[in-house]
Amino acid sequence: MNKNDIVTVEITDIGVSGEGIGHVDGYTLFIKDAVIGDVVEAKVMKAKKNYGYARLMKVITPSEYRVEPKCVFARRCGGCQIQEMSYDRQLVFKDQKIRGNLERIGGFTKDQIDTVMQPVVGMEHPFGYRNKAQFPFGTDKEGNPITGFYAGRTHDIIANTDCALGVEQNKEILEIILQYMRENKIKSYDEKTGKGLIRHALIRYGFKTKEIMVCLVINGKKLPKAERLIEKLIQIEGMTSITISPNTRRDNVIMGDSYEILWGQGYITDYIGNVKYQISPLSFYQVNPVQTEKLYGLALEYADLKGDETVWDLYCGIGTISLFLAQKAKQVYGVEIVPQAIDDAKENAKINAIDNAEFFVGKAEEVLPEYYAEYEREHNGETAHADVIVVDPPRKGCDETLLETIVKMQPEKVVYVSCDSATLARDLKYLCANGYEIKMCRGVDQFPQSVHVETVCLLSREKVDGYVNVDLDTDKIVSKSKTGTATYKEIKEYINDKYGFTVSSLNIAQIKDKCGLDKRKNYNKGAEGHKVPACPEKKEKAILDAFEHLGLV
Secondary structure, rough: OOOEEEEEEEEEEEEOOEOOOOOOOEEEEOOOOOOOOEEEEEEEEEEOOOHHHEEEEEEOOOOEEEEEOOOOOOOOOOOOOOOOOOHHHHHHHHHHHHHHHHHHHHOHHHHHHHEEEEEEOOOOOOOEEOEEEEEEEEOOOOOOOOEEEEEOOOOOEOOOOOOOOEEOOHHHHHHHHHHHHHHHHOEOOOOOOOOOOOEEEEEEEHHHHOOOEEEEEEOOOOOOOOHHHHHHHHHOOOEEEEEEHHHHOOOOOOOOOOOOOEEEOOOOEEEOOEEEEEOOOOOOOOOOOOHHHHHHHHHHHHOOOOOOEEEEEOOOOOOOOHHHOOOOEEEEEEEOOOHHHHHHHHHHHHHHOOEEEEEEEOOHHHHHHHHHHHHHHHHHOHHHOEEEEOOOOOOOOOHHHHHHHHHHHHHOOOEEOOHHHHHHHHHHHHHHOOEEEEEEEEEEOOOOOOOOEEEEEEEHHHHHHHOOOOOOOOOHHOOOHHHHHHHHOHHHHHHHHHHOOOOOHHHHHHHHHHHHHHHHHHOOOOOOOOOOOOEEEEEEEEHHHHHHHOOOO
């Protein structure tokens, strides 16, 4: 296959980024905007040895799952990757994406995944759902200010004030800002030169309160003739907050470090369920309130709180999940790295009269291990414990130091909320190799028309005693293997193939210790007074079986 070749190909699969996948004489092609079931004509744009990337030229035979996009810019814009796919099929794609990552990255078997997976939670109306949008500003060829969204994988702005995913008020607000810029000769920011004033417009909308926030991100400290803009914006019903956020950095970070109130107050409010939240320009707040209520409701259902639990909520943002949990828990501790978010979280607890939630500023991977170590020092070696730990990390997932501390704290349940099922699968693999097992897992479609999906997983600690009685034939046990030289990898593969679950290197080393076999040099029993989780009984039996099968005992 060569660059610029024109081929006809049937789309038989979907990639993780929503691109169609087809084959020509065994050669794999990835084709953006092609839908599974399509027969298309495509032009090869990049050809590697075993696979390539092609541009969709025309659809010869449309798939039964192909629909007419609601937005005319859907193919060019980078925001909606799969708008031409029917919504039912989008949910199937997202379910398969989660399953694929759990199997490929997490190492879980299809049977295990089938046992725990529940259907993806979809939307009745999968458009107009975003309560937040950040619109970049630029200049067209005639020198006029424009706004819209970036074309896929570029910083070229597609002029469009009426995004199909946003609320209808966005269009009126953006047109007012553009008119203000034209009338007052205010320039858009130019990334290449670093000149120009208006960089972005952040618009937030409260779905239940109908309150509106407009924050202009500017390349400077002042907005010229701001009163003229304010005069127009405050005529819009629900306008509550107008602010500016200075950002003079030459980078891709949208918001500045602070904001200044031009009119009204510095925040809007909204509700998730019966919990009221105060949201500032710098706050993290889920963009789809309809699905967020379902997402947090699912997290609360999985936690199954009875009223006497201590809960840690890591990466808590402005306390959205924390305050949901606090309604049912004895005590909730929230951790978030952004100081402004913690200020908002404390204020949100106050306005909801919730007094059993406490918040800490810092990195979760530092705060929790430090708390664990300090508790141990102050309580004569007694270790800290949590009944439930909830994590809702960014796309990169959880740091291994944090996962290690979670395992040490031995919560009965871990509720993992994830925006990236790939890093979720990686972290679940670690937790399940260290005493936990997945009980339930479900996707929630927070981002219809895009390839992204949120996932909620419930993990439960396997019930183990400190000591396990195992019947062994002592005649078979020797201090060293005389015939077998199995590696840790071979032992793990045998157990995964036969039993369908994974064991950790620590588990294997623990059982080798019981049998008097050589262990890895870095096997750590733990410092005095420090607890290392015992190997679960079912895993101990599987490891002993592997030892015998592979000739170690």
